[in-house]
Amino acid sequence: MKELRLMKGNEALAEASIRAGADAYFGYPITPQSEVIEYLMHVQPEKTTGMVVLQAESEIGAINMIYGAAGCGKKVLTTSSGPGISLMQEALSYIAGAELPCVVANIQRGGPGLGTIQPSQGDYFQSVKGGGHGDYKLITLAPASVQETVDYVKLGFELAFQYRNPVMILTDGIIGQMMEKVELFEQQPRITEQFDWATKGKVPGKDHVIVTSLMLQSEEQEKINLRLQAKYREVENNEVRYQEHYCDEDIDYLLVAFGSCARITQKSMEMAREKGIKIGLIRPQTLYPFPVAIIEKLAAKVKGILTVEMNTGQMIEDVKLAANGQTKVEFYGRCGGMIPSPDEILNAIETKLIGG
Amino acid sequence: MSEIIKPENIVYEKTKVMTDKVMHYCPGCGHGTAHKMVAEAIEDLGIQNETIGVTPVGCSVLAYYYFAVDMQEAAHGRATAVATGIKRVMPEKYVFTYQGDGDLAAIGTAETIHACNRGENILIVFINNGIYGMTGGQMAPTTLEGMKSSTSPYGRDLKTMGNPLKISELVAQLEGTYYVTRHSVHTPANARKAKRALKKALEYQKLNKGTCLVEIVSNCPSNWKMTPVESNKWMEEHMFPFYPLGDIKVPQQ
Ligand SMILES: Cc1ncc(C[n+]2csc(CCOP(=O)(O)OP(=O)(O)O)c2C)c(N)n1
Ligand code: SF4
Secondary structure: OOEEEEEEHHHHHHHHHHHOOOOEEEEOOOOOOOHHHHHHHHHOHHHOOOOEEEEOOOHHHHHHHHHHHHHOOOOEEEEEOHHHHHHOHHHHHHHHHOOOOEEEEEEEEOOOOOOOOOEOOOOHHHHHOOOOOOOOOOEEEOOOOHHHHHHHHHHHHHHHHHHOOEEEEEEEHHHHHOEEEEEEOOOOOOOOOOOOOOOOOOOOOOOOOEEOOOOOOHHHHHHHHHHHHHHHHHHHHHOOOEEEEOOOOOOOEEEEOOHHHHHHHHHHHHHHHHOOOOEEEEEEOEEEOOOHHHHHHHHOOOOEEEEEEOOOOOHHHHHHHHHOOOOEEEEEEOOOOOOOOHHHHHHHHHHHHHHO | OOOOOOHHHOOOOOOOOEOOOOOOOOOOOHHHHHHHHHHHHHHHHOOHHHEEEEEOOOHHHHHHHOEOOEEEEOOOOOHHHHHHHHHHHOOOOEEEEEEEHHHHHHHOHHHHHHHHHHOOOOEEEEEEOOEEOOOOOEEOOOOOOOOOEOOEOOOOOHHHHOOOOOHHHHHHOOOOEEEEEEEEOOOHHHHHHHHHHHHHHHHHHOOOOOEEEEEEEOOOHHHHOOOHHHHHHHHHHHHHHHOOOEEEEOOOO
């Protein structure tokens, strides 16, 4: 049954994982995401859906438990933030290499180092450009609300299994901590499918299953890499998602922002429009695959683009690549846990984008 | 001749739990025999189709080619975490890890201790050859005092390099472990004993009473820079006194 509730982002994420029919959650506490495991431990889904919840000894432990359970063809997820996500990078590379499905959520906090527990978008590069070693990609979803967080847990599992690839939900301390009205989707059944790629006990008459990311012969390893790349091209062709505001109108300027920062930027856009500035907004919902085509198209018609981020300028590199020199691309951002105000962004629109 | 080759006359057959893949191990290496004992234990119990194994990073990384059971290859040191993930979502399966000393007792110490402390119902097969075989003979946590390796070329100096780690004795103290025992496979008699221990440990898994660890003190002729025969003798003379064979923790009756 669908249900309306007022929920904190992290708790909604946890509830969505139960409802998505997840088989297991493995995690380790870190602010600002500890409510995910706290909620799960409190609700005890093992007694209702059978979902396993385990507090691991570290994020390294957690993500390798994810590898093992995902290798059995099960729906599994973990969540963390900054330092914890950094610890997971080796295993994420293994998971991508072994082509296993899983969902990981990064409730971002400010870095580098131990940084701050306040919200940030400083892990953009880490998520969309790799993070771990080797040529691989994480399908990266960027929710801008508690509702989208919930929806992306379900979508994340669908994409993870469709492409047999890890999916990163890149959110932040704002969305994780704030309460909003949310419509929860109906309880989904846990999967019963016996995937032929998964370890489940050898099937008599068939070869034993091997889950590995190792291939010592270079010729074969190159083939694996090329196969992965072909998969990523398919993802890029089919899975780009974004929201546009006023982009089909006659606009002079374009804003690009994602996640919580896009909601603030949207407010600044409305303020600018009230002042008569013809301006629109693209909010990428998938950061990988990045909405290249729409930005390229709009870059041809606008006088300038302003990228707004809660970091020192990361997504702007992808915006510039998409704009491909057709128009100027400016940046405004706050970092270290600071959140830009609508006025600040409006000021950046007027000075950097129009005045600059 | 042909009279002799009849099914009823067969006294020994290679276990079906091993594939026909040619092993990559060095001549005289204990890994091959250890594999065979694990595989025969699985066959004897008739659990080939209910077993999932996890290989480490180390010389036995490719063991997934040799065991004819479903296998996963873990990151260096993380096999017991991977096995935890498997066992928690497939509690009805028999799950084992096969790990070297560097994998289990250096980079993976946290995962090992915590899997044992949680009492994960898995079998850990621990191959202790006192050295990093795969990467070319560097010092391991289990390298003996004075023992030469490529990173302790003048012998392990306890003051600067620390002490050899008896991880089996360490985990035996944890409430979560059920059966901890140390064996070798360098003679037929020892190999048979090791197999009996492995069988017991796998049988215990059904009881859900906790983690079982079977340590196999083994050789590495290539990196010890000895012939296989010399290495076995050296193992008896040097490894066994420090890592004595026998049960370390047995189930309480
Ligand atoms: C994160 C990481 N660090 C280092 C290595 C390199 N490495 C591969 S195997 C190994 C040591 C293996 O030694 P051991 O576990 O004793 O097994 P053996 O080869 O002796 O059977 C090391 C250090 C690696 N693969 N991954
Ligand atoms: S290097 Fe040592 S442990 Fe590795 S296969 Fe050769 S003898 Fe065995």
